[in-house]
């Protein structure tokens with residue numbers, strides 16, 4: 416095998432040793448820590464590529480977990496953001512641009528009749544849940560296994576699939592994601608497996624009258640992009656209507672990515688509330704909570720509280736105006752979805768030549784690669800699969816100049832710049848071919864050791 420040159424990340428390693436003295440795990444977010452000798456520090460990004468401080472260049476399929484929909488440092492969006500800087504930041508007052516952006520969102524997403532802004536996906540989902548509780552006068556809510564809705568206490572409950580006996584008929588235990596989540600909150604949350612109509616119906620029968628909301632990511636952006644079926648989401652809509660429960664579709668990752676109108680547009684399902692973030696402004700911090708007029712009017716004095724000092728910051732808002740214009744008026748989303756299709760074809764050619772069984776989940780703009788004949792239909796099926804090939808390959812890919820998340824639950828994200836720069840595809844496929852062979856060799860060696 417033609418051995419690729421080994422990547423040097425000496426400067427990143429030295430930075431880690433310095434940073435860890437001041438920053439927990441040496442990073443600003445726990446998920447950015449990949450190990451004492453594997454954590455990289457970014458110098459800059461441009462288009463579909465990222466450069467680390469050692470000068471290594473990567474084709475980047477994490478894209479900051481999705482926001483860089485056009486590519487890093489997009490000239491058009493950055494120019495708009497600079498104009499937003501001239502406005503002056505935040506005033507604890509409103510600017511005219513809020514309505515311009517809200518009008519664009521309402522045009523692209525019919526369920527977004529009224530719009531409020533937040534700063535992050537977490538904040539938007541938190542506001543959406545508060546809104547649903549205020550509107551319905553109920554406290555409980557329903558989550559879907561494998562979904563992720565941000566780092567706030569109510570959303571940080573999950574089916575403990577890691578600690579679950581996959582051969583048992585019992586459900587995985589519902590546990591808090593982290594220490595520090597009050598156990599008293601557990602009584603408010605119900606969790607159902609994705610794509611089981613029967614379990615959904617049973618749960619609504621048992622708890623429907625106490626639920627404020629069902630919160631669903633129809634394309635699970637933190638779980639291999641596993642998709643809920645259209646029938647499942649439509650049935651959820653029906654049950655929500657029957658029991659007076661609000662349907663919140665969390666499009667923080669899928670929104671303005673899988674289509675102009677998000678996953679709800681592709682599925683033809685109208686939620687009561689939607690949350691967006693990530694792709695809204697190509698990475699500038701802004702998020703959205705939007706929904707039907709009758710629900711959204713609950714944001715008022717004496718209703719559900721909503722606000723925040725930095726909400727609708729002039730820089731992020733200007734970036735959002737330009738980014739959404741591009742996504743709405745140009746073929747950017749087609750370009751990146753076509754690139755995703757081409758990448759899948761190329762990956763399959765490499766894997767098929769070696770007889771490696773695989774499949775894909777999700778949408779071409781954010782897909783999961785899965786080493787089994789059939790992709791998982793829910794989080795439990797992911798657990799039952801063998802993801803060791805992916806986990807091993809991911810680190811080889813990093814060494815070969817491709818950034819993907821080392822955890823196979825995170826999809827690969829495409830951006831417009833990937834599709835516009837011909838060498839992204841060829842560089843990726845060359846690296847994948849080598850990484851696959853290195854993985855096969857390593858796993859073989861480990862087996863015979």
Ligand SMILES: Cc1ncc(COP(=O)(O)O)c(C=O)c1O
Nearest residue numbers: 535536537563564565636667668
């Ligand atoms: C579906 C979904 N909801 C909410 C969030 C939280 O967003 P943020 O990280 O901006 O707080 C995320 C983050 O990845 C997400 O994927």
